Amino acid sequence: MTHLVTGASGLVGGTLYRHLKNNSSDNAVGTSYRHPAEGLHSLELLNTDLVTQFFKKFHPDIIFHAAAMGSADQCEKNQSLARSINVETTIHLAQLCRNINTLLVFYSSDYIFNGASGPYSEEDPAAPLNYYGQLKVLAEEAIRQILPDNHLIIRTTVIYGWESQGKNFAMSLINRLSHQEKILVPNDQTGTPTFVEDLAQGTLKLIEKKCRGIYHVAGPGLVSRYQFALEIASVFGLNERLIVPSATNKLGQIARRPLSAGLKTEKLRRDLNWLPQGCRQGLQAMKTMGNPYIIKKDFLHEPAR
Ligand SMILES: NC(=O)c1ccc[n+]([C@@H]2O[C@H](COP(=O)([O-])OP(=O)(O)OC[C@H]3O[C@@H](n4cnc5c(N)ncnc54)[C@H](OP(=O)(O)O)[C@@H]3O)[C@@H](O)[C@H]2O)c1
Secondary structure, X not given: OEEEEEOOOOHHHHHHHHXXXXXXXXXXXXXXXXXXXXXXXXXXXXXXXXXXXXXXXXXXXXXXXXXXXXXXXXXXXXXXXXXXXXXXXXXXXXXXXXXXXXXXXXEEEHHHOOOOOOOEOXXXXXXXXXXXXXXXXXXXXXXXXXXXXXXXXXXXXXXXXXXXXXXXXXXXXXXXXXXXXXXXXXXXXXXXXXXXXXXXXXXXXXXXXXXXXXXXXXXOOOEEHHXXXXXXXXXXXXXHHHEEEEOHHHOOOOOOOOOEOOEOOHHHHHHHOOOOOOHHHHHHHHHHHOOOOOOOHHHHHOOOO
């Protein structure tokens, strides 16, 4: 079997690629674009001819499509490019999958919901507040239409863990607190933080069980971003007094945020008899594991999600 991971230089794709390399005798192929890394193939997903050639060369049995413009604020600012990366490339990959009966695994988000009454189940209606969420809805719909029986849509949220670019909320917070920087954190956005190692494990368990359709894979605890930040500081022994709670509407974030967000995972528990860890446990596992990536010097300047 050949597993193709797009976005293998990112948080989700990188972790999944590592799990596939470590745990499986199958062939794992990973792609990057602006952040090359050892063992990864450079592939610009907007270049449809190159993607088609790549697909023909490797003939993957499963594509884990983790490449995306993942920042809601970037999507709001660069709408045309965001649509091309997050929707058009997904449609192209789905069409290639249909031709040779390849399973497409796609990562979506709780930002498809409006945040009026989270956490949300797989059956709740989508009503995105921002462009990133709208694009996820469009991509999900296209995948369901092109590959009605051969897709796995995994919705997840507030992912934390080690990554080479150091840009997720937890890594960014650890870095800033380590440098004694004060940081404003919203206390009115609630969600269900998800340890990236659990997301990779959950993805592979869903594949192993031949699950298809939509699944929520997220941590079990509902917390505000501020509580999550305090938990990070506590586990990593950092100064929590530098974390300042703030209302979302004072933060000047470009994209609107769903406030009462997060994902319910009953379907995951029922079908796999397994759930991701709560955030304290996940953060402790992250600390014990240590950072497997070499950090770029400039990661301090990457915006936190
Ligand atoms: N992080 C979260 O909290 C979160 C929550 C819910 C859902 N998700 C979804 O999960 C998926 C993975 O997110 P992530 O956090 O792992 O994102 P990420 O760390 O920002 O990684 C994005 C990846 O996409 C690649 N990429 C971007 N534009 C590309 C292009 N034009 N051609 C080829 N590759 C391109 C990047 O490659 P280079 O860096 O090498 O250019 C990188 O490997 C996304 O669909 C995201 O929306 C994430």
